[in-house]
Amino acid sequence: MDYLWTPWRYRYVSSKTDESSPESREHCVFCRILASEASDRDALIVHRAEHNFVILNRYPYTSGHMLVVPFDHVASLAEAPCTATEEMMRLTRQLERVLRSLYAPDGINIGMNIGRAGGAGVAGHVHMHALPRWIADSNFATVIGETRVLPEALAVTWERVRAEIERASV
Numbered sequence: 001m002d003y004l005w006t007p008w009r010y011r012y013v014s015s016k017t018d019e020s021s022p023e024s025r026e027h028c029v030f031c032r033i034l035a036s037e038a039s040d041r042d043a044l045i046v047h048r049a050e051h052n053f054v055i056l057n058r059y060p061y062t063s064g065h066m067l068v069v070p071f072d073h074v075a076s077l078a079e080a081p082c083t084a085t086e087e088m089m090r091l092t093r094q095l096e097r098v099l100r101s102l103y104a105p106d107g108i109n110i111g112m113n114i115g116r117a118g119g120a121g122v123a124g125h126v127h128m129h130a131l132p133r134w135i136a137d138s139n140f141a142t143v144i145g146e147t148r149v150l151p152e153a154l155a156v157t158w159e160r161v162r163a164e165i166e167r168a169s170v
């Protein structure tokens with residue numbers, strides 16, 4: 001059997017504006033979140049570092065699916081300053097630990113989709129995915145129905161991840 005592995009081809013938001021203007025800052029969901037008055041809880045931001053923030057994916061592939069996002073609106077790693085990409089990798093490394101501790105996964109996916117054709121849901125603003133995986137977590141509903149079965153509500157994930165990040169001093 002052939003597998004087409006596309007876990008992140010799920011849009012972060014579903015508004016038409018984002019689809020039509022993937023590169024623009026004013027239509028970027030991450031920049032809009034940063035500019036909004038919403039609390040970190042409502043925005044699903046679990047951590048703010050110096051150059052990046054960590055946010056729960058609103059449409060997660062699995063429970064605990066997080067994104068590390070630079071504060072700067074840059075479309076690729078090459079455009080981001082080294083200080084930001086170095087911090088991004090350090091945060092990702094720490095999230096690996098957080099995911100292991102909270103979810104005891106069988107494996108972890110860490111990676112980036114750069115550009116629309118690369119599978120990026122927010123194509124104009126580069127971001128790193130980190131998500132826990134379990135053997136056989138891609139079930140019938142996911143494959144056939146394109147429906148994720150997520151056992152944990154986002155508000156609960158936010159509480160757990162934030163507490164663990166604080167505990168681990170990320």
Ligand SMILES: [Zn+2]
Pocket residue numbers: 025028029030031032072073074124125
């Ligand atoms: Zn942006």
